[in-house]
Amino acid sequence: MTRIETAEVVVTSPDRNFVTLRLTTDEGLVGLGDATLNGRELAVVSYLRDHVVPLLIGRDPHRIEDTWQFLYRGAYWRRGPVTMAAIAAVDVALWDLKARAAGMPLYQLLGGASRDGLLAYGHASGRDLPELFDSVRDHLEQGYRAIRIQTGVPGLKTIYGVASNARSAEPTGADDGGRYDYEPAGRGPQPQEEDWDTPAYLRHLPTVFEAVRHEFGPELPLLHDGHHRMTPIQAAKLGKSLEPYDLFWLEDCTPAENQQGLRLVRQHTTTPLAIGEVFNTVWDYQTLVSEQLIDYVRSAVTHTGGITALRKILDFAAQYQIRSGIHGPTDISPVGMAAALHLDLAIHNFGIQEYMKHGARTDEVFRQSFRWEDGLLHPGDEPGLGVTLDVDGAGKYPYVQAYLPYNRLSDGTVHDW
Numbered sequence: 001m002t003r004i005e006t007a008e009v010v011v012t013s014p015d016r017n018f019v020t021l022r023l024t025t026d027e028g029l030v031g032l033g034d035a036t037l038n039g040r041e042l043a044v045v046s047y048l049r050d051h052v053v054p055l056l057i058g059r060d061p062h063r064i065e066d067t068w069q070f071l072y073r074g075a076y077w078r079r080g081p082v083t084m085a086a087i088a089a090v091d092v093a094l095w096d097l098k099a100r101a102a103g104m105p106l107y108q109l110l111g112g113a114s115r116d117g118l119l120a121y122g123h124a125s126g127r128d129l130p131e132l133f134d135s136v137r138d139h140l141e142q143g144y145r146a147i148r149i150q151t152g153v154p155g156l157k158t159i160y161g162v163a164s165n166a167r168s169a170e171p172t173g174a175d176d177g178g179r180y181d182y183e184p185a186g187r188g189p190q191p192q193e194e195d196w197d198t199p200a201y202l203r204h205l206p207t208v209f210e211a212v213r214h215e216f217g218p219e220l221p222l223l224h225d226g227h228h229r230m231t232p233i234q235a236a237k238l239g240k241s242l243e244p245y246d247l248f249w250l251e252d253c254t255p256a257e258n259q260q261g262l263r264l265v266r267q268h269t270t271t272p273l274a275i276g277e278v279f280n281t282v283w284d285y286q287t288l289v290s291e292q293l294i295d296y297v298r299s300a301v302t303h304t305g306g307i308t309a310l311r312k313i314l315d316f317a318a319q320y321q322i323r324s325g326i327h328g329p330t331d332i333s334p335v336g337m338a339a340a341l342h343l344d345l346a347i348h349n350f351g352i353q354e355y356m357k358h359g360a361r362t363d364e365v366f367r368q369s370f371r372w373e374d375g376l377l378h379p380g381d382e383p384g385l386g387v388t389l390d391v392d393g394a395g396k397y398p399y400v401q402a403y404l405p406y407n408r409l410s411d412g413t414v415h416d417w
């Protein structure tokens with residue numbers, strides 16, 4: 001019987017911080033799992049190194065479900081992003097190993113392909129309409145067939161998801177004059193403070209979608225992320241006011257902890273709703289799925305206990321015609337993204353995949369084999385996840401302290417970011 005021989009936690013920061021679990025077996029096979037938790041990376045590193053790695057050595061790598069239950073139930077303390085990111089890394093690394101041992105791409109072990117390619121959406125943003133339109137055109141040229149729209153709000157200096165030339169995706173933090181469309185974690189010892197005003201946003205956003213529909217027509221699937229900033233009644237109002245613009249989804253309209261709040265939103269609008277990127281278990285979806293309060297499950301493989309757990313959530317959701325919209329910002333590493341693509345390809349209730357390109361340094365450290373053709377993603381046909389980690393290359397980029405920003409209202413109150 002084969003055994004896990006080594007388990008290393010690799011921390012690297014090529015364009016941003018990533019945490020990767022690298023398992024090797026006595027037969028020389030390597031499996032990778034993503035454990036990146038943006039802004040709290042080292043907590044997961046410690047959880048893995050101090051409490052999980054010692055339990056893995058000598059285990060049979062083929063017992064994926066058993067290892068998942070052992071780590072989840074065996075800890076006694078349940079759920080939470082740190083625990084579930086650590087379990088996810090183990091789970092994905094074991095699936096990678098199993099598929100490599102079988103000599104098959106992972107999606108084959110998950111039931112095989114249910115489709116030819118995966119509809120993906122990218123992030124267009126602009127401080128004003130001309131800048132936003134340029135960004136939408138740029139995404140269309142890159143082949144995207146679905147686009148998330150984020151926009152500046154008059155009177156606010158900063159806003160979630162909007163590129164700013166004053167900040168840079170460069171790890172040095174230097175302003176290179178280029179735009180970034182999404183990399184909110186700022187490197188440095190303190191989080192950046194941003195400003196927020198919900199009434200101004202609610203007044204402005206419908207005018208932006210009206211202009212975008214006028215410019216780009218009725219057919220382009222458009223998405224928007226409210227990033228947990230509204231109360232249920234505010235979200236209901238927004239959903240209603242966006243109905244004429246036929247959104248693919250309105251994401252994270254209210255703080256995700258208040259699941260009952262979605263009942264109120266649902267009663268007032270037919271705008272499809274997506275939520276769950278901050279969830280970590282099926283229990284977070286119990287009310288939302290069984291009462292059909294959402295249309296899309298937003299969890300990442302990386303933050304929800306891995307493929308084993310997310311598959312169960314998506315199978316539960318499928319009974320209610322709820323589809324997947326797996327979280328895929330740049331803080332999900334290429335390993336986490338590959339895991340998402342294999343799962344997306346295999347499940348029946350696939351909806352859409354978020355896809356943001358990683359930086360060039362990241363692509364050198366993590367060599368990937370996915371395809372991006374005609375606006376559709378495919379995980380590729382290499383054995384396992386199809387990702388290899390250049391451990392020496394990773395070592396050139398040590399961890400850099402970085403935090404997500406936080407919001408304050410004009411009177412100084414801290415608000416959801």
Ligand SMILES: O=C(O)C(=O)C[C@H](O)[C@H](O)CO
Pocket residue numbers: 038184225227277327328329331354404
């Ligand atoms: O991709 C999205 O929809 C996000 O909201 C991304 C989050 O802000 C990001 O993952 C935080 O680390």
